[in-house]
Structures are given as structure tokens and as C-alpha cells.
Amino acid sequence: MVTQQVVAPPARAGMFLVLTVDDGSEDVVRDLLGDLSDLVKAVSFRNTRDDLNLVVGIGADVWGRLFGELPRPRQLHPFEALEGPRHVAPATPGDLLLHLRARSMDQCFELARQVATRLEGHAVVVDETHGFKYFDERDLLGFVDGTASPRGADGDAVVLIGDEDPAYAGGSYVVVQKYLHDLAAWDAISVEEQERVIGRTKLDDIELPDSVKPSNSHVVVNTIVDEEGVEHDIVRDNLPFGEIGAGEYGTYFIGYAADVGIIELMLRRMFIGEPPGNTDRILDFSTAVTGSLFFVPSLAFLDDPPDPVDATPAPTAPVSPAPSAGSGDLGIGSLRRSPG
Numbered sequence: 525m526v527t528q529q530v531v532a533p534p535a536r537a538g539m540f541l542v543l544t545v546d547d548g549s550e551d552v553v554r555d556l557l558g559d560l561s562d563l564v565k566a567v568s569f570r571n572t573r574d575d576l577n578l579v580v581g582i583g584a585d586v587w588g589r590l591f592g593e594l595p596r597p598r599q600l601h602p603f604e605a606l607e608g609p610r611h612v613a614p615a616t617p618g619d620l621l622l623h624l625r626a627r628s629m630d631q632c633f634e635l636a637r638q639v640a641t642r643l644e645g646h647a648v649v650v651d652e653t654h655g656f657k658y659f660d661e662r663d664l665l666g667f668v669d670g671t672a673s674p675r676g677a678d679g680d681a682v683v684l685i686g687d688e689d690p691a692y693a694g695g696s697y698v699v700v701q702k703y704l705h706d707l708a709a710w711d712a713i714s715v716e717e718q719e720r721v722i723g724r725t726k727l728d729d730i731e732l733p734d735s736v737k738p739s740n741s742h743v744v745v746n747t748i749v750d751e752e753g754v755e756h757d758i759v760r761d762n763l764p765f766g767e768i769g770a771g772e773y774g775t776y777f778i779g780y781a782a783d784v785g786i787i788e789l790m791l792r793r794m795f796i797g798e799p800p801g802n803t804d805r806i807l808d809f810s811t812a813v814t815g816s817l818f819f820v821p822s823l824a825f826l827d828d829p830p831d832p833v834d835a836t837p838a839p840t841a842p843v844s845p846a847p848s849a850g851s852g853d854l855g856i857g858s859l860r861r862s863p864g
């Protein structure tokens with residue numbers, strides 16, 4: 525079981541590409557999936573210190589088109605849009621996700637270009653976001669983002685599917701959402717108030733004491749503790765993006781988990797509220813404009829994608845007399861003993 529490298533140190537540069545696959549281009553896409561490791565090798569070898577990393581996700585709508593009746597990963601389904609009392613999380617199209625990370629943008633860009641060349645005329649890039657490291661891992665709201673996200677072996681334990689779905693062990697799930705910030709409204713409130721929105725101090729990134737951390741702060745809303753007192757984490761690797769001339773300032777949210785239900789629970793708590801109405805205050809300054817969910821196959825699956833499985837039942841053979849000894853027929857369908 526060789527896994528795609530989901531858990532990685534914070535990147536200095538990142539690209540998020542969401543694509544839809546054209547009808548009739550499934551063979552091209554399957555071939556490309558199988559070649560991605562070689563493409564990563566070719567691009568990254570030109571500067572091995574840049575730690576180029578690609579994670580690929582496959583959406584629910586294209587699964588059957590690519591793999592026929594091959595059973596789906598148990599939790600693969602389309603992203604569910606949410607409509608809360610104040611905020612909306614839209615669901616937007618996406619058959620493939622490419623999450624590219626490196627120490628420099630040239631590596632991400634070159635790999636994306638090589639992939640795009642292979643997909644020309646076969647897929648459409650429906651969203652492309654170039655993210656960058658902003659000072660000490662800050663988002664454009666000015667807060668350090670990613671602190672509580674598990675790293676190393678803890679991160680692997682959170683993201684990797686295990687015995688709960690043995691056919692897809694070593695895979696994962698990923699949810700992406702692109703958020704745009706209202707920085708004018710954000711800058712109009714005091715730093716103390718901003719800290720109550722997030723639940724951590726701005727300069728030092730220290731979690732506020734429970735006594736002052738509001739129940740609608742981003743940290744409290746996204747802290748999931750079950751009845752047994754066990755906390756459920758996800759692995760995040762958000763990056764800021766923006767375009768000065770367009771006045772666009774955003775955060776690209778990307779969350780990985782072996783149990784995608786944890787991410788979905790976080791989203792319900794943010795947009796609907798728990799109890800209903802207690803929505804995440806970060807949303808008063810952030811609008812979700814995309815939303816998609818993908819299965820992240822293991823590297824073994826990706827390197828050798830299965831051919832589509834045919835659901836059409838094989839024509840029933842006419843009932844034949846029981847095989848007589850020495851006929852060569854094993855009596856199990858079309859299998860025959862090899863001569864000699």
C-alpha cells in the first residue's frame with residue numbers, strides 16, 4: 525500500500541486545479557492517471573530541492589465513467605451544498621482535483637502545464653487557483669493558519685483509509701472550497717474582536733482561554749469531540765490567493781480525512797450551526813464560491829488504474845451435462861485446463 529503524500533510540511537507555493545472530463549475522454553484520463561508519477565519525477569528532478577508534490581482526487585460523477593461498475597470507495601459522493609440562516613456553501617462541478625505543492629511556483633506551474641498538454645481537448649479547467657505562502661503561514665485575514673492541523677504520523681492516521689474500506693486502504697478523501705474575504709469589513713473591527721472571531725491571538729497564534737473563546741469562534745465551531753471525549757481532526761493545507769487589481773482576497777480551503785463525514789460535520793457546524801443558528805463568525809467575512817469532494821486513491825491504484833468493470837452479466841451458457849473425467853472442462857464457466 526503506497527500512498528499519495530497527503531501530509532506534507534507547509535508549502536511555499538501551491539496550485540489547485542479542478543477539472544471536468546469531457547464525454548468520450550475517459551481512456552485518455554485513465555492513461556494520464558497512470559503516467560502522473562512519471563511526470564512528477566520528470567519535473568521534480570530538474571530541481572530536487574523544491575519538494576514538488578502532487579495529490580490527485582477523483583470526483584463521484586466521473587467514477588463510473590472511468591471505472592464502470594468497479595465498486596465505489598464507500599464515502600465517495602458529490603459535495604453537498606449547504607444553505608444556512610446566513611451563509612451558503614455552494615456545490616460546484618469537479619471530476620478531478622490536482623493539488624500541487626512545492627517550494628517554488630515554477631515547479632507547480634510546469635507540472636500543471638505538462639498535465640494540461642495531455643488533457644487538451646479532453647478536459648476543462650473549471651477552477652484554477654495559485655496560492656502563496658504569506659509571511660509566517662498566515663491567511664489574508666492576518667492569522668496563522670494550519671497550526672492545529674496534525675502532521676507526520678498523526679496526520680497519516682487522520683487521512684489514510686484503513687480496514688473500514690479494505691479495497692481502498694491507503695486512499696483518502698478531500699474537500700476543497702474557495703473563499704473570498706471582505707477585507708474592508710474585517711479591517712474595520714478591532715484586533716481583539718478578530719481574535720474572538722478566530723479563537724486565537726493574532727500576533728502570537730495562541731489559543732484563547734475557554735472562558736473568553738466564543739462558541740461561534742472558528743476554532744470552537746471546528747473542534748469536534750464525540751460522546752467518548754475523542755477529538756476528531758482533519759488535515760488542512762489552506763493557502764492564500766488574490767488579485768490586487770480585482771480587489772480579490774481569498775483563502776483556498778483544502779481538508780483531507782479518512783472519514784469525510786468529519787469534514788462535512790465541520791461544514792454543517794459552520795454554515796447551519798450547532799445549535800442551529802450558531803454559525804461560524806469567520807463566515808461574516810468570508811464567502812464560499814466553490815465546493816467539491818474527491819476520493820484520493822492510493823499511489824498503487826493511481827499508477828495502475830483499473831480498466832472499467834463491465835456490469836453486463838455474461839450470457840448464461842446452455843446447461844451442459846456434468847463434465848466427464850478427462851474432458852478438460854473444470855465445470856466453472858469458461859475456465860479450461862491448459863492442455864498437457
Ligand code: HEM
Nearest residue numbers: 663667668669670671672703743746747775777790791810
Ligand atoms: C483552524 C482559518 C476554513 C477547519 C483555523 C485557524 C485559522 C483558520 C486561522 C486557527 C489556526 C489553526 O489551527 O489552523 C481558516 C480560514 C478559512 C477556514 C481563513 C476560510 C475562510 C475552514 C473550513 C474548515 C476549517 C471550511 C472545515 C471544514 C478548521 C479546523 C481548525 C481550524 C478543524 C482547527 C480547530 C482546532 O483548534 O482544533 N482555521 N479556516 N477551516 N480550521 Fe479553519
